[in-house]
Amino acid sequence: MPGFSRREILLGGAGALTAFAAGGLGARQALAAEHSLTLSRLNHSVLPETVTADMMSFSPSGPPPVLRFRKGQTTTIDVKNALDEASVVHWHGLRIANNMDGVPYLTQYPIEAGNAFRYEFTPPDAGTFWYHPHCNTLEQIARGMTGVIVVEDEEDAGFDSDLPLNIRDFRLGGDGQFIAFYKPRNAARGGTLGTVSTVNWQPQPVYELAAGSLVRLRLAVTDLTRVGRYTVSGAEALVIAIDSNPLPQPVAMDEIVLAPGQRADVALRVPNSEDEVATLVLKKPNGDKVLATFQPKGASAGRDLRELKPLKPNPVPQADLANAEVLDFVFGWSPGGDAPQASICGSLGYTFWSINRVAWGGDVPGPFDPLATMRHGKSYILRFRNESPNDHPIHLHGMSFQLLRSNKRKLPPLVTDTALLLEEETMEVALVADNPGDWAFHCHVIEHQKTGLAGFLRVEA
Known part of the structure; x- marks a missing residue:
């Protein structure tokens, strides 16, 4: 501190x-x-x-x-x-x-x-x-x-407009007032979902966009809990970046999974006619939900997605995998029932979760020990092992890491700061410890974070 x-x-x-x-x-x-x-x-x-x-x-x-x-x-x-x-x-x-x-x-x-x-x-x-x-x-x-x-960035990629989309739920009753923000039994599982889906604080907003234009949609999932599957319907759309980092090649926006804390940049080619609309859709087992509608206006600009310049990679250092040290982290339920310490920053009063069998004690002066200490400038492989049947979007402050491999799926070599760890999955990621300090390291399902699934990594200068 x-x-x-x-x-x-x-x-x-x-x-x-x-x-x-x-x-x-x-x-x-x-x-x-x-x-x-x-x-x-x-x-x-x-x-x-x-x-x-x-x-x-x-x-x-x-x-x-x-x-x-x-x-x-x-x-x-x-x-x-x-x-x-x-x-x-x-x-x-x-x-x-x-x-x-x-x-x-x-x-x-x-x-x-x-x-x-x-x-x-x-x-x-x-x-x-x-x-x-x-x-x-x-x-x-x-x-x-x-x-x-x-x-x-210093150089414009060629979009006609730019539309940030703050995607999140609120827990509201039918009268529009807040209901309980979480349920303890859900906090000990996957988390408590919201009741009203919004984009920029609006349910199903309609955005008027120039027909035939190229728009950069900036999807930011700022929700407390929801891991969702998203798609764009009714228009050409390409995913060009995930979690702020450009993809090596754009991919069609057929369906992407985004967890709390994650972002996706999508290049949208707006339809030519006002009679056509495009929609951002949340895929759900009980029926897809339209989150936002993009309404073409005016004569078509006649743009083409191929006109866009590639995004420049961010200057994230690449790990030296041959000489990287491996650090293990186990994410699971808390082995003890100790209540977290009282804090000016609040507590849910439970310790359901832990990292490496240690539940975070709460936002208090400490002292606390880091989950691991890394040497500044050295390469590391972080091995994430999920012992629970629930998903955990694992977020590391201050540094970015590259996805390497998983025991359950083939991972693209994405650079990110928030990785979705699936139930009972083991994932390896790599980073260079290039930013000195004590860096928070936690699940971004906030009920999990606030009931123990948090800690910090130390990078010594």
């Missing part, structure tokens, strides 16, 4: 803590930030003719804004906490400095009610990312706190 010792935290040091929570009081704070977020409660209409009370957002007036950064350019974001509880902001998938990663106590102190913090970092990669709280994570995300990040 940066800045102060655990003893200093527990014994006080109020002045130092206030300065840290405010993001520092140096000269750089005198300059206005490029972006600002206000963590807020609000009432907002999700279902027609109803207003959902007590939602949360990064804006006091509506859904979280799309944040747009430039690859290789430093950006600043001022975060003001207008909630009545603590929070932090994590920038999911961004390979940035550890002290800007937004994990309570591991990388920074929680931003308490009424306080502010300035984040400053330089995104090294282009693509689609997202942001969310990492404190009282389940409730704050459940109430709405998930937003999309777009990191622009």
Whole structure:
């Protein structure tokens, strides 16, 4: 944990803590930030003719804004906490400095009610990312706190427009009000699904797009739980990137599986006629569900998907597999029944899950031991073994890794930060430990994370 010792935290040091929570009081704070977020409660209409009370957002007036950064350019974001509880902001998938990663106590102190913090970092990669709280994570995300990040590359690929799609459920009753965010028996299994599917906080929105144009759809699954199968119907569409990293070759958008935390960039060729529509569809056993509709407007632009330039690979270092050290991680149920520690960042009160037979104790000052320690610049193979009959999207902060192999399926050589580990699957991935610090490592089914399936990996400089 940066800045102060655990003893200093527990014994006080109020002045130092206030300065840290405010993001520092140096000269750089005198300059206005490029972006600002206000963590807020609000009432907002999700279902027609109803207003959902007590939602949360990064804006006091509506859904979280799309944040747009430039690859290789430093950006600043001022975060003001207008909630009545603590929070932090994590920038999911961004390979940035550890002290800007937004994990309570591991990388920074929680931003308490009424306080502010300035984040400053330089995104090294282009693509689609997202942001969310990492404190009282389940409730704050459940109430709405998930937003999309777009990191622009230096060179334009040739799209006519760009449409971020924040895909997530809310757990609402028929009256449009929140119901229980989770059920303990589901948390100990696959997780608790939402009741209302939305895109950008809207059920089945319709987007008017120029007929015959080329649109970059940025799918970001920011849901708490749902592992879904997605397709585009009624138009030509190619998947061009997964989890911010370009594919070696685009593939047809017949059907892709995306778990919480994952993203997909899709090149859509809008139909030529206003009489034709394209749809984003969630495939479900009890019937497919249209999530969003893309309505052509005007005369056809006559574009062709072959006109697009290939996306540039992100500068993720490639592991030296011949000299890589293997680290094993077992994901499964918790061997003990100890309750997690009380925390300013909340607890569900259960420890159902564990990594390497150790359940995460909660977001508290610690001290905690890392699940593994890696040497800066060294190559590693991480072996993930799932002992449970449930799927786990495994997310690593601060670094990206390449999929290698599985005992259940053939894996494409994708570079990612969030890998879906299937039931009873063993998967190997490779990385270079190129980013010093303590990096959170957890399942992105948030009920699993908050009931023990979390820890951290240490990269020593």
